[in-house]
Amino acid sequence: MADAVIDNPILNSPFSEPARHWRFGETGITNEIVEGRRPSSYFMPIPASKIRGKQLQLETQWTRDRIEENARINRVRERVTDWRSLGWPGVTPTTRRLLEYWTNEEREKPLFFCQIEALETAIYLTECATKQGDAWIGNELQTLADEQNPGLYRTAFKMATGSGKTVVMAMLIAWHTLNKQANPRDARFSDAFLVVTPGITIRDRLRVLLPESPDNYYRERDVVSAA
Incomplete structure (x- = not known):
């Protein structure tokens, strides 16, 4: 059975925490609205039956029986x-000023909720x-980290295409840099950053993270107050 046809799939504002979501049923997405934010989950692909002369394929239809919750x-x-x-x-006082600036309802360039939540999570940790x-x-x-890459502690943020990942990178850099300037001996923060990209094209796009760039995101996306 095919997924339900939904004429207008948008339920929430990108600037607020999600308050509703579409329910997944036995056969896929439904047109039933569920109150509350959708829990973080992932879908387990299931190998389809092997057919003679064809390669084994994975069925990836999004159905409720394939959902695994990201409990952590x-x-x-x-x-x-x-x-x-x-x-x-x-x-810290510096972090508080940044959070208040980023969440100011009078901003001309408001940030997405997912961007702010990503920073809030990094700050909380x-x-x-x-x-x-x-x-x-x-x-x-x-x-x-010790099980996978001993000596290399890492955290990651999974964000959808178009959700503003580069802005989040700029916010992270600003948060670290300004806190390091305020408290140079605070080992929780850094003023040196390594950006790794899969190619030259993306590397060039990320030049907006360089403060000396004329179109840097700290100014263009209003990440840091000019005052």
Whole structure:
């Protein structure tokens, strides 16, 4: 059975936390609206039956029976949401000024909710999680890092095409740099950054992350106040 035909699939504003989503059913997406944000999940592809003379293919239809919840991500998301509702307790003065600037409702160039949430998550993990009783997050991430790449601690943000990943990179760089300038001995922050790209074309596109670039994103996307 084919997925439901939805004339207008947009339910939420990109500038606010999602409040509704379309339900997945036994045969795929439905036209039933469910209140609340969709939990983070991924879909497990299932090998289709092998047909003589043809290669094995993967069925990737999005149906409810193939959904696996990203439990760790949902737990972190919940903790960041609670922390946000309290007004970001535990952040540095520099970080607070940035968060207030990025979330100012009078901005001429408002940021997407997903961009702000990405930074809030990075900030929470770096500045606040342990103080808020969530040391388990860092411990789990460290364990995973040790299993996969000992000596190289990494966190990653998965964002959709068109959601503004380059702006998020600029926000991360600004957050680190300004905090490092304010507190040079604070080892949580850095003022040196390595950007790795899969090719020259993307490398050239990311020159907007260089402060000396005439069209840098810190100014063009209003990441840092000119005042």
